[in-house]
Amino acid sequence: MGPRASLRGGIPTGKLLYRAASEDRYGPLGAQPSVRATYRADGWAFIESQVRKPDRLVSAVATANATITLTFSALTPDLTVTRLAFNGDNGANVDSQPIAHPLTLQATVKNLGQIVTRNVMLYFYSVDIDASPRDGVMDGTPDFFVNSLIGQAGPLNVSAGGFTNFTLVWSPPGTFEGSVTVSAVVDPNNAVKELAENNNLEVRTLTAFTWPDLHFTSAPVTGTNPAVPIVNNPVILEITVTNEGTAVATSASFSVWLTDNSTLIGSAVTKTVQRGETTKVFVTWTPTVPGPQTIRIRVIAAGAIQPGDYHNYDFDLSDNFADALFDVRTQPDLSIAPRGTPPSPFKGAAFNLNVTLDNTGQTTATGVVVAIWDSVAPGTWLGALYNQTIAPGQLQVSVHASTGLQILGSHDLIVKIDAN
Known part of the structure; x- marks a missing residue:
């Protein structure tokens, strides 16, 4: 009859049971046992829609109850870390990354076996866990390296013959530039029984450099x-x-x-x-x-x-x-207009001219000069106001002409704001 098989932790287990109900047996007479029968175990497992057969058929001489072991190596996982990469802001798979700044640790795991391996865990350490000897095996238990544990990734499934990336975000600590050895190990607790246990890790050196912020x-x-x-x-x-x-x-x-x-x-x-x-x-x-x-x-x-x-x-x-x-704000926008009755001074006498100053801009004008001169003698100022501050709006002032008009009659006076 066929086997009864189950899958635990990715490992098939089960028993093959053969029972002879009634058959003729022939052999030489003599001391017990008088008959020796040879039985051959031929088992199979139906996993992932495929019939899986043992590596080879096994025969044994059975003189009493006996156990015959069949090996299904095709059903045994074999996980290996094929690459450890540092992916950060200084580039993907670049060994130099900024210190105290997040980067992504990425370990690629391949399943060399022929069936999926489920619930796989991967651990990252900030130390070389395979330093002595360099044999592909973790130098101690996970508890021994617990103070160097960066973190873990998973659980994830790794398909038969396939690759799975395990990632973890990490910021290399420190304030001074230096090198950090990073190790990635898959299944460090050996929860998954594998064909080989000496290919489960990868070690790489990261340069964590200083940078301005x-x-x-x-x-x-x-x-x-x-x-x-x-x-x-x-x-x-x-x-x-x-x-x-x-x-x-x-x-x-x-x-x-x-x-x-x-x-x-x-x-x-x-x-x-x-x-x-x-x-x-x-x-x-x-x-x-x-x-x-x-x-x-x-x-x-x-x-x-x-x-x-x-x-x-x-x-x-x-x-x-x-x-x-x-x-x-807009710039100052200055204008000037006469105010009130024009003056009628005596010949050569000083006089005052009343004017209204307008600033229609949004900005106060400072250091403004307002000057008066006779149109027939534009090169000569009769008087002026200096250092006027004109805020937005109107300002009424009186400009004093200290130099009087020397010719009798009507005069056209020129008054200019921002005369300088």
Whole structure:
């Protein structure tokens, strides 16, 4: 009769039972046993829609109850780690990755067996677990290496003859550059019985390097000159930046952009920021239209990822920009008009001329000069007001002409605002 087989941990187990109910047996007479019968075990297992047969048929001389063992090596898993990769922001499968920054450990496991192996676990360690001897076998139990355990991945299934990637996100700790040995081992507790136990691990060395981490707060613009931006006038922006990384940021670029990062709209300034330093940088922006405007302040490290100068590259770009909202005012718009009755001075006598000054812009004008002269002698000022401050709106003033008119009769006086 056929076998009764079950699958436990990927390993088929079971028994083959043969019973002779009635048959003729012939043999020489003599001492017991007087008859020797030879039986051959021929078993099979039906797994994953296929009939699995033993490696070979086994025969044995049975003189009493006996056990005959059949080997189904095709049903025995054989897991092996074929690759250990470091996938980070410095590139996929690159051995140099930024320190204290997330990367993905990826171990590829192949099943050399002919049936699926289920619920497979893989463990990552930050030490060489196969150092002595180098024989493909873990040098101690998982408990022995527990203090070096990075983490585990799984459980996952590995199909027959197939590959499965086990991944774990990890940030190499530390503040100084150095090498870290990383080990990946599949089934370290030997929960799965395999054809070979000396191909279950892979060891690789990671270089965790230092890098600058330039940081803006949510409001990096800590000062402006002038305090309120005026259209078509340069504005000096004071920007505060901190290097929170583990390396110097050499020749970092600070600039002003549109919020979609499409257009540079201000000056670009480079500055070196030391590790742990908080410093100020000054950039210039000239708004071209009035009204509310949001601009983007950006800092860009000078390095680049592998194969560039990754020691001078900022791998955390989430805090390398910040948006700032400004209400851009229009420029002063000055005009002047006579006010009241024109003066009628005596010949050569000083007089005052009353005028109204208008500023229809949104910005106060300072240091304004208002001057008077006779139209027949435009090169000679009769009098002036100096250093006038004219806020938006109207201002009524009296301009004193200290030099009188020397010719009798009517005169056309010219009064000019912002005369200088």
